Amino acid sequence: MNLTLLNRAGARNPSSVLDGFNAADSVEFLNGRPSGEAVTILGHLPLPRAAEILSQPELERAPDLLSALPDAKATRLLAALADDRAADVVGGMNVAHRAAILRRLAPPARAAIEKLLAYPEGTAGAIMTAAFIAVPETATVGETLALVRRGDGRQAVYAVAILDAPGGRLLRMATLRGLISAAPDDSVLAAAPDADPVSVVPLTPREDVARLIRRHDLLALPVVDADRHVLGLVAVDDVIDALIAEQTEDVHKFGGMGALDQPYSRVGFLPMIGKRAGWLSVLFLSEMLTASAMQHYSDELEKAVVLTLFIPLIMSSGGNSGSQATSLLVRSLALGEVRLRDWWRVALREMPTGIVLGAILGCIGVLRIAVWQYAGLFDYGPHWELIALTVAAALVGIVTFGSLAGSMLPFALKALRFDPANASAPFVATLVDVTGLVIYFSIATLILRGTVL
Amino acid sequence: MNLTLLNRAGARNPSSVLDGFNAADSVEFLNGRPSGEAVTILGHLPLPRAAEILSQPELERAPDLLSALPDAKATRLLAALADDRAADVVGGMNVAHRAAILRRLAPPARAAIEKLLAYPEGTAGAIMTAAFIAVPETATVGETLALVRRGDGRQAVYAVAILDAPGGRLLRMATLRGLISAAPDDSVLAAAPDADPVSVVPLTPREDVARLIRRHDLLALPVVDADRHVLGLVAVDDVIDALIAEQTEDVHKFGGMGALDQPYSRVGFLPMIGKRAGWLSVLFLSEMLTASAMQHYSDELEKAVVLTLFIPLIMSSGGNSGSQATSLLVRSLALGEVRLRDWWRVALREMPTGIVLGAILGCIGVLRIAVWQYAGLFDYGPHWELIALTVAAALVGIVTFGSLAGSMLPFALKALRFDPANASAPFVATLVDVTGLVIYFSIATLILRGTVL
Numbered sequence: 001m002n003l004t005l006l007n008r009a010g011a012r013n014p015s016s017v018l019d020g021f022n023a024a025d026s027v028e029f030l031n032g033r034p035s036g037e038a039v040t041i042l043g044h045l046p047l048p049r050a051a052e053i054l055s056q057p058e059l060e061r062a063p064d065l066l067s068a069l070p071d072a073k074a075t076r077l078l079a080a081l082a083d084d085r086a087a088d089v090v091g092g093m094n095v096a097h098r099a100a101i102l103r104r105l106a107p108p109a110r111a112a113i114e115k116l117l118a119y120p121e122g123t124a125g126a127i128m129t130a131a132f133i134a135v136p137e138t139a140t141v142g143e144t145l146a147l148v149r150r151g152d153g154r155q156a157v158y159a160v161a162i163l164d165a166p167g168g169r170l171l172r173m174a175t176l177r178g179l180i181s182a183a184p185d186d187s188v189l190a191a192a193p194d195a196d197p198v199s200v201v202p203l204t205p206r207e208d209v210a211r212l213i214r215r216h217d218l219l220a221l222p223v224v225d226a227d228r229h230v231l232g233l234v235a236v237d238d239v240i241d242a243l244i245a246e247q248t249e250d251v252h253k254f255g256g257m258g259a260l261d262q263p264y265s266r267v268g269f270l271p272m273i274g275k276r277a278g279w280l281s282v283l284f285l286s287e288m289l290t291a292s293a294m295q296h297y298s299d300e301l302e303k304a305v306v307l308t309l310f311i312p313l314i315m316s317s318g319g320n321s322g323s324q325a326t327s328l329l330v331r332s333l334a335l336g337e338v339r340l341r342d343w344w345r346v347a348l349r350e351m352p353t354g355i356v357l358g359a360i361l362g363c364i365g366v367l368r369i370a371v372w373q374y375a376g377l378f379d380y381g382p383h384w385e386l387i388a389l390t391v392a393a394a395l396v397g398i399v400t401f402g403s404l405a406g407s408m409l410p411f412a413l414k415a416l417r418f419d420p421a422n423a424s425a426p427f428v429a430t431l432v433d434v435t436g437l438v439i440y441f442s443i444a445t446l447i448l449r450g451t452v453l
Numbered sequence: 454m455n456l457t458l459l460n461r462a463g464a465r466n467p468s469s470v471l472d473g474f475n476a477a478d479s480v481e482f483l484n485g486r487p488s489g490e491a492v493t494i495l496g497h498l499p500l501p502r503a504a505e506i507l508s509q510p511e512l513e514r515a516p517d518l519l520s521a522l523p524d525a526k527a528t529r530l531l532a533a534l535a536d537d538r539a540a541d542v543v544g545g546m547n548v549a550h551r552a553a554i555l556r557r558l559a560p561p562a563r564a565a566i567e568k569l570l571a572y573p574e575g576t577a578g579a580i581m582t583a584a585f586i587a588v589p590e591t592a593t594v595g596e597t598l599a600l601v602r603r604g605d606g607r608q609a610v611y612a613v614a615i616l617d618a619p620g621g622r623l624l625r626m627a628t629l630r631g632l633i634s635a636a637p638d639d640s641v642l643a644a645a646p647d648a649d650p651v652s653v654v655p656l657t658p659r660e661d662v663a664r665l666i667r668r669h670d671l672l673a674l675p676v677v678d679a680d681r682h683v684l685g686l687v688a689v690d691d692v693i694d695a696l697i698a699e700q701t702e703d704v705h706k707f708g709g710m711g712a713l714d715q716p717y718s719r720v721g722f723l724p725m726i727g728k729r730a731g732w733l734s735v736l737f738l739s740e741m742l743t744a745s746a747m748q749h750y751s752d753e754l755e756k757a758v759v760l761t762l763f764i765p766l767i768m769s770s771g772g773n774s775g776s777q778a779t780s781l782l783v784r785s786l787a788l789g790e791v792r793l794r795d796w797w798r799v800a801l802r803e804m805p806t807g808i809v810l811g812a813i814l815g816c817i818g819v820l821r822i823a824v825w826q827y828a829g830l831f832d833y834g835p836h837w838e839l840i841a842l843t844v845a846a847a848l849v850g851i852v853t854f855g856s857l858a859g860s861m862l863p864f865a866l867k868a869l870r871f872d873p874a875n876a877s878a879p880f881v882a883t884l885v886d887v888t889g890l891v892i893y894f895s896i897a898t899l900i901l902r903g904t905v906l
Binding site: 024176247256269298327342357360425 | 477629692700710734736743764770772773791805809831877882
């Protein structure tokens with residue numbers, strides 16, 4: 001398709017290049033063009049088509065594109081978007097552009113967007129839509145279906161909120177399937193047998209929203225205030241977007257960097273340095289403790305340089321076992337398989353696991369040293385058996401410590417009310433490295449005193 | 454709720470403990486009980502209720518529970534499940550149980566499940582349902598709605614496939630919203646304006662299915678054979694399950710271990726050791742190259758033990774920058790933001806990024822050595838400025854190499870047709886460690902020859 005795309009770029013009428021493309025393909029095409037050209041194309045498209053394209057969360061630079069369009073066009077485009085998407089786009093604009101375009105919107109639309117903008121990112125409030133269909137409990141199925149039919153098409157309708165007649169509070173949720181299956185003259189309650197539907201508040205984290213939608217197989221989850229008045233609905237497609245964003249954030253964090261909120265190729269050189277240098281420097285500063293630890297043992301090092309040969313090997317094993325344990329527990333906590341109060345159960349389990357894993361590596365290590373010694377590949381000195389024993393014992397100690405530290409770190413973060421996903425592999429490795437050196441040299445002093453040391 | 458759950462465990466009638474619980478809560482309760490008790494409770498529940506609980510993918514040990522039920526009950530339960538879930542459950546049984554229960558099923562149900570079992574895990578075929586609603590293009594909207602109404606409730610209906618009249622090939626997809634909005638006497642085609650709907654084949658990877666469903670905001674995606682006959686539909690909730698499974702797998706892999714297919718607390722001690730020891734040993738064996746590299750430079754080490762002090766610091770910086778770059782590119786490739794052919798563009802970008810990041814760390818390193826030297830905290834010898842220069846130059850070289858290697862590894866895996874998500878942080882660190890040592894000692898030889906060395 002990309003050849004076609006390139007050829008089309010030469011066409012005469014700026015917007016005709018998108019003729020015959022569906023929204024997803026148009027987005028892909030616009031993402032690949034310079035900003036100026038994308039603005040020209042969007043500006044020449046008929047309004048409903050431009051709005052359809054702007055509705056796609058995959059469209060990159062949407063806030064910039066909208067800011068660059070003529071004021072009147074931009075305002076009409078924004079008004080044609082679903083309010084949750086409109087809030088997303090406006091939220092990405094700089095303050096001046098944001099204020100200007102909001103001022104030009106009709107007051108109700110503006111109020112709806114400003115309300116959504118006020119909810120922190122990553123919460124149900126920020127991803128819900130306030131444009132949903134609600135009916136009083138006295139409505140019939142036929143009346144409700146008529147409302148669905150009349151919907152303005154800006155918002156996919158997955159479910160209808162049923163409110164109690166005097167208070168307007170959430171009573172039940174009716175699915176389209178339920179409405180279709182009931183008779184038109186039935187009460188709308190007949191189409192929604194479940195009393196007490198699952199709901200969340202605006203500040204519920206989006207991961208919890210995703211978990212509830214998945215757990216109860218919902219297409220839309222109502223967001224309510226303290227009085228159970230419905231503020232909006234989170235639809236299943238918004239949750240998929242949220243899950244993917246969450247996943248990207250988690251992988252970036254686990255890799256030891258600030259999460260990027262834009263695709264790799266869109267992030268400028270200096271912002272990218274900024275995202276990476278911060279954590280890298282923090283890790284570097286912490287890792288300097290290893291230099292201090294080594295300095296502390298410099299007398300031992302002078303006497304037994306042979307000990308230094310295994311430092312990288314031993315340290316990396318601690319980091320690797322820690323990284324495994326962290327990745328395990330980060331996910332288990334995120335999925336709710338393990339809770340904060342289970343920390344000691346996990347610790348009691350990681351301890352023997354670490355010992356066994358360390359013993360396995362220790363055996364391999366002893367074997368390696370013995371083979372090299374006997375084969376004459378390297379001479380570890382007259383006390384090579386003691387050196388091998390030191391390496392093996394240190395591996396058991398360090399892998400056990402790595403497994404323990406790596407598994408407890410996500411719990412510690414959660415207890416401190418941080419996201420456990422902030423426990424990155426480099427962070428664990430750094431934590432384990434310093435202690436690993438101390439363990440190694442302590443064991444060496446213990447075993448080698450009087451012989452090598 | 455958990456207190457209530459515990460108290461309920463003491464009730465008389467085994468199945469009455471679940472009275473008033475919805476399916477999700479029942480699943481949570483059963484997950485917390487020993488297998489024997491869970492089987493007793495399931496066995497005493499009315500069939501539709503037991504089937505509803507068994508339908509939840511969150512129910513742990515489902516294959517074991519079903520295997521432990523009396524044959525007749527197990528067979529009837531399995532027959533009451535949607536075929537995709539039935540295939541999941543049967544797929545988890547051991548071969549003998551699987552064959553026995555399939556033999557007792559009615560031939561059509563058995564054939565449907567066996568067909569699903571034949572598709573490899575992680576593909577559209579394995580997560581689709583074959584129990585969907587399809588109508589010929591000659592049907593009316595009213596007739597189609599009647600079919601939806603008559604549906605057996607085992608499967609959530611999100612969309613209806615419209616087939617061409619003579620061939621039975623996929624023509625369009627109608628959503629429930631579209632059906633509701635059209636007049637009952639209209640042709641069903643009026644409810645589905647989009648000709649040429651998006652579809653996949655059974656072997657399409659589930660990540661691609663998720664991406665398409667997200668990109669086109671679908672509730673159900675048809676799976677077709679080479680002749681465009683519809684084999685099944687993948688529903689949006691199956692995709693959420695698949696996304697979460699994928700995410701867990703990716704995090705485990707990035708942490709450097711085989712993916713677990715069960716929750717942390719359900720995996721036995723020895724299987725857990727097995728999952729972790731394999732990769733840990735492979736990494737350990739590769740990391741042994743660091744010992745060989747160190748041995749190669751043992752003469753230099755004897756002469757300048759001061760060099761060893763910075764080995765952990767320098768190596769970990771290479772590993773950390775590599776881990777950052779890998780996490781960035783793994784996600785960019787997974788989201789399709791960057792493609793295989795962009796590898797050199799990424800390399801050209803990571804090179805200067807690595808140089809700048811390395812220079813930042815290098816400055817911090819020089820500062821650290823100078824402060825310690827001037828403050829009299831440690832004596833790095835008469836040539837300490839040259840040592841500091843060596844450390845700084847090595848950091849630039851190693852961080853640049855780390856960024857390059859870390860960013861190219863996901864491309865290399867993709868080119869070799871592996872999942873780029875297999876590029877784990879420990880794997881990158883190991884890759885970078887050995888080269889890092891060689892870079893460090895080469896630079897040291899260059900700068901320090903004639904003075905320290």
